Amino acid sequence: MKKAVSIFMMLILVIGALAACGPKEEETNTPATGNTEEEAAKPEKLVVWEDKDKSGWLEKVAADFEAEHGIKIEFKEVEMATKMRDQLRLDGPAGTGPDIVTLPHDQIGQVAVEGLIAELNVSDETKALFSESSILAQSYDGKLYGLPKSAETPVFIYNKALMTEVPATMEELYDFAKENTKDGKYGFLALWDNFYFAHAPIGGNGGYVFAENDGALNPQDLGLNNEGAVKGTEYIQKWYSEGLFPNGIIGESGGSAMDGLFNEGKVASVMNGPWAFGAMADAGIDYGVAPFPKFADGTPMKTFMGVKGWHVSQFSKNQEWATKFLEFITNDENAKYRFEQTKEVPTNVALVEDPAIAEDEGAKAVALQTQDAVPMPNIPEMSEVWKPMADALQTVVTGKAEPKAALDSAVEQIKQNIEANHSK
Template identity: 75%
Template structure:
């Protein structure tokens, strides 16, 4: 009997030891302890910087994120194009900066090199949410540094009173312009002395800025004076030589001069970006908008595309949760809501045919043209391209130089500038 009692006591002692080592019942035996471990690293809040006058949509979407995660959001508006970058440089190292920030994609290379933004590790399913070109725009040196927020690219805009329907091709635009252009009226205008716009025909004929190798841009391989670039520039030259473009839309004041003529009802169609839509409407012009008509060689215009993206600050102490937030706000439903509030066109594949975009003529045109657009190069060497190309194009359109010679000179200047300012 004593042996039985002793054995019973031993079993009780073993059970007590096991209970002491087991999970705390107050925490829950079904995995709550794991949640507490996960929540240990969860921040109380994330600081988000959105562009000026664009943060209202985050009231609703941010509320949903907080409900799902328990993380509060502190949203601040900072002008994106110029002030955002400088503010991050100051506030990031000081520990007072954001966790999540937004930038135009052409600033990514510089920001990544300086460590101001962190690379993202997202699944292929997340990447497939967006157009391939917009993911490429958000990448630098083969690494992904952001998820796309919206895109913009030049499109074909026409005055419906002067041009009843959008032409099917640039040959049709040319024929219309030959008949319409007289007495101070013009059939079609484009700022083709500006390389941002001139890239469309140059790229459509086979020109390119930097070659792409395995997802990275090669600044040593320039395609700005190859046969295609020259042919595209000759196409540009034709419009000026034949008097189809006025002399007053050259140089820095070209944009305002073109807009003025269009707003006065003296121009039937223009190539311009979505930023111009509201101004034309405010001037009383009944505009139609479509993707750029195809070039005479049957190829689409390869317009430059600008992508705005969401990024994780390189200084954030909450990078994992900041990335989760970026993934959340770029889901189709949330991206659509942002579009409805801001009219900035998302690059989500699943939204291209959504009624919110498909029934919006301007947004549909931007989405359609974006399929053929080329992301503006986002490597620092791109800064050496703009001025030499502008000067070379202006010598062509003013009849001072032929395309091949002008482009050769521009490429030589670009190569010298890259060697002088970007050599390791």
């Protein structure tokens, strides 16, 4: 059956190729595919760049792939967030770069525009292994450029000594905070003057950054001052104006101040991410982790999600086999193994209920929250959003402006920045 399907798909590809013949189709960024009937000649090796201090799991998986296909996997560590992209820009054109890289998804738009990574052509069956939102995060302009490796998003973290169970709704959390904020102690804290965290109530109430249509984001359609965004910002304003959040968690030092209060046992619950778990444990806090309570009408808190992915270099001479390796390392079995070795939470939908994740409270909370999360926009225009929104939120939470006026000003600034820096 699989062979018959493959033959059929090959015929479709041949027909498509014949129909596409002509000078106008001379594109350099052709899709890398891992499911063609006639396999490309096997290379002796594939070169993989993994993030710093994260490559240990590849020893087993690379050996398994080599045993199955006879292709050696050579891997090295390159710091992902800042160095991977820059190194690919240099080594790729020089012919000394990797076949496969890993990147945070908010860099995909820029590297795709630069022609550094190849569009992927994988089956719908492969895509269905992952949450829809994580596949969207790996796409740019409606085209798939990677397969998800892991995801992270803010979750609800609570001190079990101060909160015995997670509130059922955000309204119940607000009531809890009202009752338990006194004498230098707080019921709930969040860095809602920071747009990364503030997107949860803003998006949950109907705001959005850029409109999305069939996987493509429209930077001309901003939803950051619509009715929902204003409502979400008014919700944020309420927590500050009623003294439920201290002045000390506003601004650049807010994160360390909030962490300090929680780790001193002065805060019952916080909005934070998996990156905070280690310090909480070191502080001796018996903490619990859960996805965020929804609003009373069932609307979720739409946290921002970051997705790390695997990508095929546009400069690779082995794109078909590189794609096959991507499919291999992201299948359920190998994604689970990587989680066990790195504790980075995969987006494979079948693994949410797997004991490896289901019995890890923090990992399960992240996995569940990602189902309601929104991928941070990965188009270059997103760089123009952060500062105007931070400025707007800070004027609101410090009582210097009302939500509607602050958001209108931010959106106007964002539009001007996009026009100045991204117009073609």
